[in-house]
Amino acid sequence: MGVSCVYMYPVPEGRSGAHVVEVLQKQVETIGGVKMGSFVVDCESYLSIMLSVSKTLQILHNTEYPASCFAVLDSGATLVADTLFNGLLSHLKAYYQARKGSKIESKGNRYQLADFVIKIGSVTLSGSFKGILVEVEYCPSVIASECWNLMKELLQSLIGNIAESPPPSLKMKMDEIYTPAMTMLQYLEHFNNFRKAAAVSQPPR
Amino acid sequence: MAAPSVNISVESAIEHQIQEVRYDGQEIYVAPLSMSENLSKLAHKIDFYKDESEEKGKPTSEGEKESDEEKVLAPFQPSLWPWDSVRNKLKAAYTEISVLYDVLNIVKEKHYMVTDPVNQDGPELKAPLQMLAKKRSLVAAAHILSNGAERLKRVQNEMASVTQENFLMELLKLRKNWRLKKVHNTILGELSYKSAGSRFWQGGTFEVLKTSDLAAEGEIVPRKSSLDVIIPSELEGVAYILVEVKSVVSDLMNITSATLKMPSSLGPVSADTYWQLKLETAQNVLFCKELFAQLAREAVQIKKASTPHMVVGNQILTNVFPGVQLSIVLCHHTGKEKKVNLSSEKLEHNHVLEHSLHQLLREVHDRNLKCSAPHPVNAMLGMTRKRRLAGPRAMSRQELMEMGENESLLEQILKQTKHAVLRIRSMHVIDQMAVSIQDPQLCAHWSCLNSSLESSVRVSVTSYGYESIRTSLVLTIGIDLIRVVMKDGRVCTLSFEETELRDLLQWQICQHHTHSIQHLAKVQGWQVLSGIVSSGFGDMEAYGTTSNVLMASPRSNVIVSFHSNPVSGSKLWVKKVEPSIETHHSPAVTANKWASLSGEFQEVNLQLLEGRNLVGKIDMLMARLSLS
């Protein structure tokens, strides 16, 4: 377990997402990354019904933490639980219902480069490609501020100036002990952005 | 009527007949008969046959009335007036009442007689008679008691002799140590380790028998026990796991050695062994079978090994180190096999490893049974504590995988074997060197506390007479490598090859020499100009590096150079700085001619120097040179 930073990598106009992913992967392999399996991060939203205040419950999974399930509320409160937590949700059907077509996931290859783990995932929202997320994890450290410069160097060689500053959700917690939940919050933020973008481009019928 | 002195009340004795009197004195009456019941009851009392003949001839006083009545009752009592007896009784009663009335009158009037209450005393009881009676009843009671005691004694005697009772006692003893249950008419026991955590498929059900059943067939055998057990045929005999570590000369594995070898101490169990021993042996057979089955399964499954493990019949062969192989053989001697020539090969059974194997399987059993208690208590059973935390702590895939890994028995025993082999090899090397090298002395201190996978030894190198100068190094012998911590704190890792250890020790001996000489320099006021423990220059040697030291005498007029190499040995050169001092004065230089030889340094023949050992010789030389 170490510190992770997740960035959105924009797909230039007129280029296919798959192609950009391929270029990124080549790049990682060139600097010495070794492919070590694949990864999936998925997220599903549940909306509260019949409660006085409308609430959203986000359920995330990450293959990197196969035994865990992350539940996030609007305030950012994160509950880390067994994967059995999904079973509890089925008992809450009367109060929280899954929003249709909200299932979003980032899926791709996982590379190991010395102490770094690099993941290049293509994001799909209900089946259609939406963008690219790049995650870089530095395993030996748990304090973000202590390894940020090291990570920045690697990140900039990969994705350029996007990684000028730490991810916004991490900025406040640079000196705290890093937890896997922080990674999930970064993913969730990006997922929400993708969803919003999708909602703007495709006005509800 | 005048008031009488005694009142007498007259009443009928009992209204109803008493059916029973309870112990508490309560009387239970028969319910009074109703009119019709009474009638039929009375009618039943009549003896028809008898009365008929008597009545006929008897002239009745109430003839007319009788005949009337007879007519009425004719349908069921043709010849008898049914109320006859009643009337007779009433009549008699009437007479009695009349008499009673008269008596009462007589008593009451007091003209003729007076009645006085009479004091009625109980019969006088005589003391001797009473005593006699009591005595007799006591004798009777005593008789009953002694009879009972006699019978108990007889039963006790029978218990000791009769097998039936003995059998029960034995059964009780058996029950204390083994699990028994009764199925219909047979008693079945269980000798497998299932209740102790074993998951082996083979069961170990045995049957408990009474020996009297067997002896009934005529043969009278004096038996020690009246209880016998029948163990399943596949668990009969004696078994053990033979563990051998063999050095193979050829690369071919010796498969033929898997023939059964049975040490003479482990003979077959005779039929009339005591049941406890029988059961224990059978249990051991089962345990060995489970152990071997487990090892064989693992040997087939494990694919990681560089050379595959071989399972041939009842033998598992694996390579420990090149040229050394471990063979694990299941020896099961049922007593039915043909005699194998036992003396052909000496058994090199490794008891320690056999014991470790047993221990490992027992640990597996223990793990099967034991699970950490859940906290909070409604957490799932059978998970390790760490696994419970996996979800909430968001453990990574890597951590989870490490958690799931479980080392197999075979791998563990292989590791232990490797360590054992390596330890013995190192021991041999050190011992050999300690014996062959006289100067300096090698001394090994093995720590008595070691695990089955690690042990350590401290080797100290000293020279006789100069024990305060000591080079010591610690060797930690692991599974297939040796870690050496040297005097100066440097750590080096050696492989399992024994020559590496030998080289290292020889190099250390050379270092010891230079160290000792440096030490001497300090004591004698010499100046150490340079000291290199492994110098790169000098002649090319087969192995090892040279240690050398360069010193100047206190007056700085003599310079001594010492080289020590594991292959070419130790060499000493001396150089005089001031040419004015004649070299031949030094006894170390044998002749004047040496002074004019190439270079200024002159080699000293250490062999010819006086002294017990190298350090002593050089000590002596230095002492001489510092004066010159």
Place this chain on the structure above:
Amino acid sequence: METTSLAPSLKNIAPQQEYLLQASILDANRDVLLHRLRGLCDNAESNFETFADYEAVYVLSFLESSAVQQSQAVSFRVRHALDDPEAPDHIRYIGQAELGDRARPTLVRACLDVACSSNVREFLQEMGFKLDYDCVMKGYFFHKGRMKVTVYKIFRLLQPGKTDSSNWEPLSMSHLVELSVVAPLGQEQIGEDMKNFAEQLKPLVVLEKFDHRRLHN
């Protein structure tokens, strides 16, 4: 390293059911029962395994409390081990007792245990749950195979949420005895095993199945 194969296998949730028998024993007789259980259960050689759990029950229900909707209220029991602060918190969902046939030897109900991080109480409250009641359960734990036996006393908390022992008040003069197995759906054999085990505790305690719905009425 294998790919994602690990994840889906853990995501699949086999419906779990709890088989339960209950009884109670007076405090004075507890030790006799404990020794009996120690003899019957596994790990007899070790000392009694104790536990002290804090349980808080949270209920999620609609604001307008009509009778029909009230029955739909979901309650989660959140447990936390007081004597083992490192252990994770647990959410337990317990379904209604299955009606089934009367001949069933034990109570059978759906059951789901989820270990979770320690911020679960605040999280549930943010989700809209309300604290119903809380208590502390302290007692002993035994196991025999997969059967779990707990002998514990329930303490009421004088001030809700405060878990130090000065705040406890025993609810009764007796201990609750529970024999339970949590197993995947459809393993009816367990009920028989439990019944046989319960037989061996007679007459110290008579473990029975209680219909909790009937207790409420």
